[in-house]
Amino acid sequence: MSISFESYKVFYYVAKYKNITAAAKALFLTQPTVSHCILGLENELGCTLFLRSQKGVTLTHEGLLLYEHVSIACEHIFMAEDKIKATNSLSEGLIRIGASETTLHHFLLPYLKDFRLMHSKIKLQIANDNTPSTIAALKSGLIDVAILVMTLDEKDPDLTITKLASFHYVAIASHEFSQLKDKLVSIKDLLGYPLICMEPNTFTRQFLDKYFLSNNHELKPDIELATADLITPMVKNDLGIGFAPYEFAAESLNNDSVFKLTLSKELPQCEICAISNNKRPLSIVSQTFLQMLIQ
């Protein structure tokens, strides 16, 4: 029916080397095989493509006509193969990473730096958004991998979740509230104080909402913030009790400008996780990146 593309590759080499024997070597075939293949192609196209002689072969007019197109075709295919090889060997490529501010600041940045050093030709696209939006982007294929804070009880058959590090939220307060220091503070107690936390539609907030609800109370914060790194400064300025990732508060805790509340019911454990969409295969580049995070 239609001519095998394979014969065009053979044709290309024969035309290029002007010699069937040489082309055969380049193609890892024998001379009769190539000869037969060209004969077949000539038959199917209904014209002679080469003039045979003892010095090799030369293109006829029809052969030249064919070669003008086939050479372009072959070179494009070789180009394509090279490009795929390049992406496989990480000398080219793109990873689109979705991350929350929290994971970006307190986990991802040093890895990104290392990865850039190791694979300078790979472009990194960081989509910084809140957890729900990032998950949505992952599902729709807009990003390849997400690095987010999660509780491991979340199950979604479409997502592959890999734990990377533990993560803690703490409740912190300034010395304005020193009456709470070294005391076991119940959730009910907390409700009597101004509370500072993240705005709705963030994982941190949803996590706290759930925590309060599971203890039969409702979280009604007095101050809602869009970025986690604003919580500690707010707390320092005596504006209330804040809930923040431990790492965001670490420095202030160390220099004693704020203190950690001891809650009668501990905040549940969270994890920083790498999440990928198992409906979309990960490119080699993305796999390499993930591998680095896991180790």
Place this chain on the structure above:
Amino acid sequence: MSISFESYKVFYYVAKYKNITAAAKALFLTQPTVSHCILGLENELGCTLFLRSQKGVTLTHEGLLLYEHVSIACEHIFMAEDKIKATNSLSEGLIRIGASETTLHHFLLPYLKDFRLMHSKIKLQIANDNTPSTIAALKSGLIDVAILVMTLDEKDPDLTITKLASFHYVAIASHEFSQLKDKLVSIKDLLGYPLICMEPNTFTRQFLDKYFLSNNHELKPDIELATADLITPMVKNDLGIGFAPYEFAAESLNNDSVFKLTLSKELPQCEICAISNNKRPLSIVSQTFLQMLIQ
């Protein structure tokens, strides 16, 4: 070793139809065959090319990368096939014809006209030169076919010679030489008159040289011309006895402004022949053209 080009054709169709089943139909293959082929290609390239779903398939990033090149490659190959088909179907092409002035004027022109009418897309390249140069051009592949006056005793293993028409040379004179009219003129007689013929390095001249020599005389013309159509006018103007193709003199013979000498030894028979180089295959177009001349 190297990836079969055939799988790229399959890949192209699958990417184009975004559907393995549809691609299989277009390729006159079954769905499992195409599926298997794509799987093999993915394996060899070391990456996933398509996202499979129940609605069909979509390209991954690597797949898109590949498609950008492979689509160009495939389209070039299809273009090439179309062009070859076009030249085979005579809706495209070129014939390079070598002809002498004589054959062009008195044989070829009406055929060329007809051929153009029948195959308007075929370009005709006419190389008008003397016989030896035309034969050289034919042997070196500069022209596809030559239409020349020859004597059929010429043998050359590289050339295929086909007789197309008989051809006559005549000796003519004006009434200034009426003493020769209706007389049997010998070659020796001729030498006493001024002779007009073609310049050396033309078939006509070599033909006459041979004729004189075979009768133990030497042709020493008084006037040598480069073009055959000048001979009759020269003769008309009483400049001497001329040797010309009968057809060039026909009109003047009919209106009696010149007369034909009756030679004691007739000029040998000549033929208008089509000549092709049997070391180079004739294109379909050239074959068609030759066919027309023969019939």
Place this chain on the structure above:
DNA sequence: TTGATTCATAGATGGTATCTATGGTGAAAA
């Protein structure tokens, strides 16, 4: 639930792509 899509897998088979061996041919070297 059923039926209609989709793609993947398994196993059988026949065609053909490939090989080796050989022949023919023309050019260059002996």
Place this chain on the structure above:
DNA sequence: TTTTCACCATAGATACCATCTATGAATCAA
């Protein structure tokens, strides 16, 4: 001249793999 060499074509055998049919699995719509 004769020999040698490099090239391409042909013939015939064989093994591989491309392709097929049959089936499974998954998803979606009616």
